[in-house]
Amino acid sequence: MSEERQSNVTVFNSALETGVRSLVILAANFPAALDLQRLVDLDYLVVHSGDVDGPESLHPPLPMRESELLVRRKIIESGLSLMMSRGLITRIAGPEGIFYQASDYAKPFVDSLTTPYMRSLMDRANWVATTFGNMDTTVLHNLISSFFDKWTTQFQPSQGLGGG
Numbered sequence: 001m002s003e004e005r006q007s008n009v010t011v012f013n014s015a016l017e018t019g020v021r022s023l024v025i026l027a028a029n030f031p032a033a034l035d036l037q038r039l040v041d042l043d044y045l046v047v048h049s050g051d052v053d054g055p056e057s058l059h060p061p062l063p064m065r066e067s068e069l070l071v072r073r074k075i076i077e078s079g080l081s082l083m084m085s086r087g088l089i090t091r092i093a094g095p096e097g098i099f100y101q102a103s104d105y106a107k108p109f110v111d112s113l114t115t116p117y118m119r120s121l122m123d124r125a126n127w128v129a130t131t132f133g134n135m136d137t138t139v140l141h142n143l144i145s146s147f148f149d150k151w152t153t154q155f156q157p158s159q160g161l162g163g164g
Contacts, residue, residue, distance in 0.1 A: 019079030026102035033099035
């Protein structure tokens with residue numbers, strides 16, 4: 001039997017990557033259940049913790065990384081679906097909306113992941129949960145929006161250049 005290799009398969013920015021990050025974030029915040037927007041915000045903070053005076057960022061500080069906020073939500077939704085299909089995340093629908101919570105299987109699964117990257121991810125998720133977990137939703141949203149605002153101003157034309 002020959003091994004087939006799929007050249008279009010990527011782990012970076014995949015449902016698997018974001019699903020595992022979401023699972024780690026939910027496990028760090030357990031027993032709290034988080035809505036999708038809060039997960040998106042916390043995911044950004046976990047990956048770019050250095051932007052908010054936290055531990056060194058999990059991923060390199062690439063220019064224009066704030067643009068990730070524009071695509072992160074859809075990818076995280078796919079990751080949540082993948083982790084729910086494996087029984088690691090539970091979706092809770094209620095009068096205030098849809099929330100996600102780590103299942104009983106999440107912590108043993110997360111604890112079994114022992115690579116240096118996963119340990120760094122867990123450390124940052126725990127730091128984010130401690131630092132931002134109880135932050136008011138509006139305050140957290142304003143903090144995250146400030147990154148988006150910074151990114152959009154990088155595209156504004158400079159005034160007064162060209163003498164016109």
